[in-house]
Amino acid sequence: MGTNFLKIIFLSFLGISIFLLQPLTVLGVTIMDVRLWAAPDHTRIVLDLTGPIQYESSSQESPPQFQLELKGGLLKTLKKEMEVKDPCVTKISLIELGKDRVKLILHQKKPLKTNVFFLKPYQDKTHRLVIDLIDVVQEKKELEERQRQKEIKPKGTKIVVIDPGHGGEDPGAVGPKKTMEKEIVLKVGEKVVHLLNQNKEIQAFLTRKGDYFIPLEERIKIGREYGADLFVSLHTDGSFNPLVRGSSVYCLSLSGATDQAAKILADKENTSNILGGAFLRPAAFAKDPNLNQILLDLMQNNSMKESLRLAETILEDIKTINPLKYPSYRQANFIVLKAPDFPSVLVEMAFITNKEDERLLNHNDFQEKMARTLSTSIKKHFKP
Numbered sequence: 001m002g003t004n005f006l007k008i009i010f011l012s013f014l015g016i017s018i019f020l021l022q023p024l025t026v027l028g029v030t031i032m033d034v035r036l037w038a039a040p041d042h043t044r045i046v047l048d049l050t051g052p053i054q055y056e057s058s059s060q061e062s063p064p065q066f067q068l069e070l071k072g073g074l075l076k077t078l079k080k081e082m083e084v085k086d087p088c089v090t091k092i093s094l095i096e097l098g099k100d101r102v103k104l105i106l107h108q109k110k111p112l113k114t115n116v117f118f119l120k121p122y123q124d125k126t127h128r129l130v131i132d133l134i135d136v137v138q139e140k141k142e143l144e145e146r147q148r149q150k151e152i153k154p155k156g157t158k159i160v161v162i163d164p165g166h167g168g169e170d171p172g173a174v175g176p177k178k179t180m181e182k183e184i185v186l187k188v189g190e191k192v193v194h195l196l197n198q199n200k201e202i203q204a205f206l207t208r209k210g211d212y213f214i215p216l217e218e219r220i221k222i223g224r225e226y227g228a229d230l231f232v233s234l235h236t237d238g239s240f241n242p243l244v245r246g247s248s249v250y251c252l253s254l255s256g257a258t259d260q261a262a263k264i265l266a267d268k269e270n271t272s273n274i275l276g277g278a279f280l281r282p283a284a285f286a287k288d289p290n291l292n293q294i295l296l297d298l299m300q301n302n303s304m305k306e307s308l309r310l311a312e313t314i315l316e317d318i319k320t321i322n323p324l325k326y327p328s329y330r331q332a333n334f335i336v337l338k339a340p341d342f343p344s345v346l347v348e349m350a351f352i353t354n355k356e357d358e359r360l361l362n363h364n365d366f367q368e369k370m371a372r373t374l375s376t377s378i379k380k381h382f383k384p
């Protein structure tokens with residue numbers, strides 16, 4: 001309200017205040033949409049707004065509820081009440097309290113920790129208000145379960161962590177038929193894990209088990225909690241040129257990208273944090289004081305070598321089912337590949353923006369073939 005008022009005064013000096021009378025009525029903020037993403041340990045609620053707003057929050061214990069009073073000059077909401085199927089929330093209510101306030105009530109199933117933050121417009125996303133409802137008990141359980149897996153693993157067993165890219169607010173690349181990268185990579189990821197787990201000497205896990213967002217750094221952390229011996233991030237490529245096709249494999253580069261195209265791709269994959277709305281919980285990303293830099297460099301060197309070896313194996317195998325975009329692996333600064341303590345590669349299975357590749361990616365047979373190929377490469381990597 002204040003800024004609009006100032007704008008009017010300023011423009012009045014210029015003598016064009018009359019023109020402003022009309023647009024002023026549309027200067028308010030509208031809550032356009034409400035989306036909800038359920039992760040095992042939290043639910044994320046996202047409000048799409050046509051502009052920035054202010055809010056005041058409060059919560060109550062019985063019944064458990066989280067309330068936000070939203071203020072934004074002229075404020076209205078297109079959504080009113082939504083019943084939802086979710087582990088944390090039963091209903092979302094938006095109530096207009098006069099012309100400048102809207103009350104948001106999240107009816108919870110249990111007491112939850114909340115975390116509210118704004119995301120600025122980015123690419124095709126508008127202003128967003130994000131509310132994370134965190135189930136602290138479940139969060140702890142998930143973490144303990146991962147660590148337990150690491151502890152009970154039989155001697156000689158290799159742990160493989162498959163990371164389906166994107167998720168939730170971040171759809172990844174989108175095909176001409178609106179196929180979303182986040183959906184395809186989850187499907188293939190599930191198949192790879194299933195195939196790998198048929199081997200006694202391998203245990204495979206997913207970083208993401210549904211349609212929700214995980215920040216890139218947290219994916220590495222999940223890998224580490226499982227005690228990963230290998231980490232494979234799954235993606236489908238996207239291009240403005242609908243004719244570009246093929247598979248490619250990427251590794252981290254510690255000294256600049258191998259080429260401009262690899263750099264652009266890494267930048268694009270790294271924006272996942274911005275699109276998906278990474279709110280980094282500081283404790284999770286603090287540097288481990290027990291790791292010294294020399295040791296870290298040694299680990300990184302060894303992981304790098306192993307990553308490159310795996311990338312070569314995957315390329316050899318993948319070319320039997322899909323044309324390669326490049327005959328060799330490429331390297332760039334991918335955040336998700338930055339674990340110093342285990343080898344990691346990123347696979348762009350095909351181009352979702354190409355009609356034929358999109359058709360293949362949607363096809364169960366191709367997904368199976370891709371999963372079988374990747375699991376074969378991973379097994380080969382452990383038994384060279």
Ligand SMILES: [Zn+2]
Nearest residue numbers: 165172235236
């Ligand atoms: Zn991707």
